[in-house]
Amino acid sequence: MSDRDLASDRFGFTLHARDGSARTGAIATMRGTIRTPAFMPVGTAATVKAMYPEQVRDLGADVVLGNTYHLMLRPGPERMARLGGLHHFMRWPHPILTDSGGFQVMSLSALRKIDEAGVTFRSHVDGSTHHMSPERSIEIQGLLGSDIQMQLDECVRLPADETAIVKAMHLSLRWAERCRAAFGEQPGRAMFGIVQGGDVPALRVESAKALVGLGLRGYAIGGLAVGEPQAVMLAMIETVAPHLPEDKPRYLMGVGTPDDILRSVERGIDMFDCVMPTRAGRHGLAYTRHGRINLRNARHGEDTRPLDEASACPAARDYSRAYLHHLVRTDEILGMMLLTWNNLSYYQDLMAGIRAAIAAGRFLDFAAETREAWARAEA
Numbered sequence: 602m603s604d605r606d607l608a609s610d611r612f613g614f615t616l617h618a619r620d621g622s623a624r625t626g627a628i629a630t631m632r633g634t635i636r637t638p639a640f641m642p643v644g645t646a647a648t649v650k651a652m653y654p655e656q657v658r659d660l661g662a663d664v665v666l667g668n669t670y671h672l673m674l675r676p677g678p679e680r681m682a683r684l685g686g687l688h689h690f691m692r693w694p695h696p697i698l699t700d701s702g703g704f705q706v707m708s709l710s711a712l713r714k715i716d717e718a719g720v721t722f723r724s725h726v727d728g729s730t731h732h733m734s735p736e737r738s739i740e741i742q743g744l745l746g747s748d749i750q751m752q753l754d755e756c757v758r759l760p761a762d763e764t765a766i767v768k769a770m771h772l773s774l775r776w777a778e779r780c781r782a783a784f785g786e787q788p789g790r791a792m793f794g795i796v797q798g799g800d801v802p803a804l805r806v807e808s809a810k811a812l813v814g815l816g817l818r819g820y821a822i823g824g825l826a827v828g829e830p831q832a833v834m835l836a837m838i839e840t841v842a843p844h845l846p847e848d849k850p851r852y853l854m855g856v857g858t859p860d861d862i863l864r865s866v867e868r869g870i871d872m873f874d875c876v877m878p879t880r881a882g883r884h885g886l887a888y889t890r891h892g893r894i895n896l897r898n899a900r901h902g903e904d905t906r907p908l909d910e911a912s913a914c915p916a917a918r919d920y921s922r923a924y925l926h927h928l929v930r931t932d933e934i935l936g937m938m939l940l941t942w943n944n945l946s947y948y949q950d951l952m953a954g955i956r957a958a959i960a961a962g963r964f965l966d967f968a969a970e971t972r973e974a975w976a977r978a979e980a
């Protein structure tokens with residue numbers, strides 16, 4: 602069995618190499634191994650949009666993300682359990698990380714309220730009212746069969762006043778304890794806490810220390826990639842990382858562009874998720890070794906070159922930019938499929954390159970070479 606397929610009855614993180622603060626390793630879960638640094642394609646409603654699950658696996662993804670908010674509304678957690686759980690339902694027999702629903706409640710639902718008990722919201726689907734407590738969020742993620750479950754938390758968008766940040770961070774800590782109690786002991790699975798604290802270093806440190814005191818199996822850094830400049834995001838990672846245990850995975854939520862990923866890996870992040878590659882693919886944008894290309898642009902109209910002749914991905918290697926331009930301009934479904942495939946392949950190739958560079962002790966050179974290739978194309 603390759604490193605990538607090893608299933609384990611215990612959840613565990615093994616570090617293979619370090620290069621400065623950058624790390625490469627593997628997370629063993631009951632559904633298989635996650636090579637880190639890892640990028641998780643977002644599979645919101647039990648599908649990575651425009652992709653077959655086998656394609657997602659073949660391009661190198663070890664784990665996908667499912668959204669609890671969407672899945673609790675449709676098809677519903679109890680129905681999903683009756684249907685054999687999310688892995689069986691979507692034919693993804695590998696690790697799945699689920700979010701806890703809180704963040705999307707804040708961004709997707711209409712009426713919503715947060716109090717000590719949990720979040721109360723109205724479905725964006727049919728307007729029905731729902732209440733989700735920390736305990737119910739963990740129960741839902743368990744019914745889905747999630748391998749890595751996220752605590753329910755409150756994420757404050759930036760800029761925000763410090764009183765709001767303090768209040769949300771303390772509430773999130775109390776909810777972390779309730780989620781850990783509700784999660785109990787699930788050997789091959791994990792529940793991750795989420796570090797909050799906005800852009801206030803002292804609050805970030807307080808949140809990290811309190812979460813580490815709970816002895817969790819992994820730690821996410823939340824409350825970032827919510828409108829703040831990249832410099833602020835990076836400063837918060839630098840503030841938090843030293844207070845997180847070296848031997849546990851660090852997951853930066855909602856990040857990011859290829860450049861965000863390089864700079865965050867450099868500061869000690871192991872896991873990422875972002876809708877960028879899939880959403881951009883549906884909007885005609887291609888991520889390549891040569892930078893980002895907008896296929897809607899007329900300049901591609903007669904360009905017979907593929908996106909990247911050196912890529913192993915057919916979407917990048919076998920189709921002309923002229924054809925992709927045509928598909929995007931005519932809103933053809935195949936355009937979304939090919940560009941999503943290309944983008945996810947690029948992101949996984951980037952992660953594979955990052956892992957190999959850290960193992961070889963040349964991460965900073967790899968990052969510089971990668972950026973130079975982007976710059977050359979855009980020049």
Ligand SMILES: CCNc1nc2cc3[nH]c(NC)nc3cc2c(=O)[nH]1
Pocket residue numbers: 699700701702703704705751752754755756757795822823824825826827854855856
């Ligand atoms: C698990 C749900 N909780 C939770 N999700 C998040 C998702 C994010 N996505 C982005 N940028 C796209 N920032 C995020 C922060 C959080 C966060 O602080 N908390």
